[in-house]
Every structure is written in structure tokens, then in C-alpha cells.
Amino acid sequence: MDLWVVILVGVLALIAGVALGFFIARQYMMSYLKKNPPINEQMLRTMMMQMGQKPSQKKVNQMMKAMNNRIK
Template identity: 45%
Template sequence: MNIGLAILLIVLALAGGTFLGAFLVRKQIEKDFAENPRLNVDAVRAMMSSMGQKPSEAKVQQVYRQIKASQKEATKKK
């Protein structure tokens, strides 16, 4: 086998592996963010308190579910 061909195949395999790995990592991160949003119930409660609202547990859960649903919808549209 020609040495130039061997080097070309190694470079192509390295580039292909890099792009495939980046694609798979991106998909995994998107899946993790969809299942576990960055905002949690405590963050929503703190956000509502900072806006001057007295957060009831029902309102906190409602806002949290809305945030989680909107994130799922956004990932489905991509």
C-alpha cells in the first residue's frame, strides 16, 4: 500500500470520528437538557419571590411544568 494513501485514510478516519463524536455528544446533551431542565423548582420559587410574588406551591409547580413543556417542544421543532 502506498504510504500517501495510508496517511490519507488515517486523516479521513480521524476527521470522520471527530465529526461523528461531536454529533453524538450534541444529541446526548440536548436529550439531557430536555429531561432535566436547568431551572428546578427552587429556582422558580426564588425567581417568583424576587419579582415580589408570594409563591404558592401550586403556582410554582404550574410554572415549572410550563417551562419543562416549552423546552420539550423547542427540542422537537429542531
């Protein structure tokens, strides 16, 4: 009987560790992406120019605002 208890506690500890690790990693990545967004205005201007569009400041601001709203 003692072996089953040890195995059960081990499995429960493993499951709890995996769940806790997932949520900690998720929270860390969300805060990292909020502080360091994957795209900035210069990158957006370059992409628009490559697509053949003339990037006005108004368009760039609109797209940055849309991306920031989507992140939140």
C-alpha cells in the same frame, strides 16, 4: 504513493471520528437535559421572590410551560 494513501485515510478517519463524536455528544446532552431540566418549580419560585414578585401557582405554571415548550 502508499504514504499519501495512509495519510489520506488517517485524515478522513479523524474527520469522521470528530463528526461522529459531536453528534453522539449532542444527542446525549439533549436527552440528559430533557430528563433533568436545569430549573424546577422551586428554583423558579425562589427567583421570582428575589425579583420582588409574589409567585402564584398560575405564574409558576405558565413560566414552566413556556420553558418546556422552548426546550422542545
